[in-house]
Amino acid sequence: MPRLPSLISMMSQLIAEPSISCSQASWDQSNKAVIQLLETWLSSLGFECEVMPLPEQPDKFNLIATLGKGDGGLVLSGHTDTVPYDEGRWQSDPFGLVEKDQKLYGLGSCDMKGFFAIALDTIQQMDLSNLTEPLIILATADEESSMAGARALVSQNKVQARYALIGEPTSLTPIHAHKGIMMERIQVTGQAGHSSNPSLGNNALDAMHSVMSELMSFRHELKTRYKDASFVIDYPTMNFGCIHGGDNPNRICGRCELEFDLRALPGMSNQSLMAEISERLPSIERKTGTKIQLNSLFPDVPSFYTPIESDIIKACETLTKRQATTVAFATEGPFLNEMGMETLILGPGSIDQAHQPNEFMALDQIQPMQQVLRGLIERFCLPPSNQ
Structure with missing residues (x-):
C-alpha cells in the first residue's frame, strides 16, 4: 500500500488550500481543493469515497469515506472550512504552515484541518485489514457559517454508524454537551421626517428602545428560569451584537435594526424561545405605531x-484520563446525534487559538490525540484480539 505524505506535509497541503466560509460573499470560497486532497489520500488507503455537492451550493462539498462494513462503527468527523483571517495581523502567511517554538502556525491548524492530518497519519499506521465494524471519515462544508454541510447530511440520511468523534479543538478534553445558538434580527420600521416637528414622523429608535427593554426583561427571566451547573456560564445568554438605525441627527429615524444571539441550554427548544420573543412584539407595535419584524x-x-x-x-475519559465536560461554543454535534450516532467533541489544540491571528496547534497535542484515535478504532472497529 502506498504511504501517505508525512503528517506535517498533509497538514501543510490542507492549509495551503484556502477554504473560507463566510456570510459575506467577498470572503466565501469553495472547499473543493481540500476535499480532493482528502479523497486522494483516503482512496489510497482503501476507503470508498463519496463526494457530494451541497444541494444549493454546487461549489461546496461533503466527503464520506468508508472502510469496512457493518451496522455499528465509528465516524471521525471534521469540517474543511475556516473563518476569514485578519490581513496584516498574522506574523506569517496564513496559508503557509510554519513550525516555531514547538507550535504549528497556519489558518486551520487547530480549527480544524490539522485534525484530518492527524487522523489519516494514525490510520495509515494501523492494520485495518480485519475490521468488524466500519471506520468512516466525514469531512463537511460550511461549519463556520451556516452548517449547511451537516444539515445536508441530515436531510440525505447519508451517514450510518453507532459512534462519532468530532475533532474540534478541546485541548484533548472530552465534551459531551454544548449550548445551542440562534442569530436573529429585529427590524423596526417607523416614519422618517424633519426632527423639528416630532409629529411629522414616527421614530424607530424610540420603538427599538422599548424592544430592547422587553428583550432585556426576557433575558433576565431566562437566567432565572433555567440553570445547568455543568456549564461555566450556567444559564442561557442573549447578546445584543449590533444595532443600525437612522442617518442624520436632524431626521427622525425611519428604520432601525438590532441583531442578537441567544444560546440555549440542552433541553431548551430554540423554536419555543423564538415563539416567546414573537409574542412580546405585537404589543410594542400597537403602542408605538411601528412595524416590527423578527427574522433569523x-x-x-x-x-x-x-x-x-x-x-x-x-x-x-479512560483514554484521556479527563472527565467529560461542557463548552459554550456550537459544533456539528447535534446534527450527528440526529442521525443516530452517540457523539462527542474531542480534538487537539485549544479553542483559545481558533478564530485568532497566528492560529496554531502545539506539537505536544499530536501524539496524545493519535493515542485516543487508535484506542477508539481498536475499541469500536476491530475484534477483541486486536485490542
Missing part, C-alpha cells in the same frame, strides 16, 4: 447533549 440571520443550531454514560464518552 441563519438557521438555528440546536443544543448538543450525549449522555455521559455513553460508551464513547466513557472510552474517551
Whole structure:
C-alpha cells in the first residue's frame, strides 16, 4: 500500500488550500481543493469515497469515506472550512504552515484541518485489514457559517454508524454537551421626517428602545428560569451584537435594526424561545405605531447533549484520563446525534487559538490525540484480539 505524505506535509497541503466560509460573499470560497486532497489520500488507503455537492451550493462539498462494513462503527468527523483571517495581523502567511517554538502556525491548524492530518497519519499506521465494524471519515462544508454541510447530511440520511468523534479543538478534553445558538434580527420600521416637528414622523429608535427593554426583561427571566451547573456560564445568554438605525441627527429615524444571539441550554427548544420573543412584539407595535419584524440571520443550531454514560464518552475519559465536560461554543454535534450516532467533541489544540491571528496547534497535542484515535478504532472497529 502506498504511504501517505508525512503528517506535517498533509497538514501543510490542507492549509495551503484556502477554504473560507463566510456570510459575506467577498470572503466565501469553495472547499473543493481540500476535499480532493482528502479523497486522494483516503482512496489510497482503501476507503470508498463519496463526494457530494451541497444541494444549493454546487461549489461546496461533503466527503464520506468508508472502510469496512457493518451496522455499528465509528465516524471521525471534521469540517474543511475556516473563518476569514485578519490581513496584516498574522506574523506569517496564513496559508503557509510554519513550525516555531514547538507550535504549528497556519489558518486551520487547530480549527480544524490539522485534525484530518492527524487522523489519516494514525490510520495509515494501523492494520485495518480485519475490521468488524466500519471506520468512516466525514469531512463537511460550511461549519463556520451556516452548517449547511451537516444539515445536508441530515436531510440525505447519508451517514450510518453507532459512534462519532468530532475533532474540534478541546485541548484533548472530552465534551459531551454544548449550548445551542440562534442569530436573529429585529427590524423596526417607523416614519422618517424633519426632527423639528416630532409629529411629522414616527421614530424607530424610540420603538427599538422599548424592544430592547422587553428583550432585556426576557433575558433576565431566562437566567432565572433555567440553570445547568455543568456549564461555566450556567444559564442561557442573549447578546445584543449590533444595532443600525437612522442617518442624520436632524431626521427622525425611519428604520432601525438590532441583531442578537441567544444560546440555549440542552433541553431548551430554540423554536419555543423564538415563539416567546414573537409574542412580546405585537404589543410594542400597537403602542408605538411601528412595524416590527423578527427574522433569523441563519438557521438555528440546536443544543448538543450525549449522555455521559455513553460508551464513547466513557472510552474517551479512560483514554484521556479527563472527565467529560461542557463548552459554550456550537459544533456539528447535534446534527450527528440526529442521525443516530452517540457523539462527542474531542480534538487537539485549544479553542483559545481558533478564530485568532497566528492560529496554531502545539506539537505536544499530536501524539496524545493519535493515542485516543487508535484506542477508539481498536475499541469500536476491530475484534477483541486486536485490542
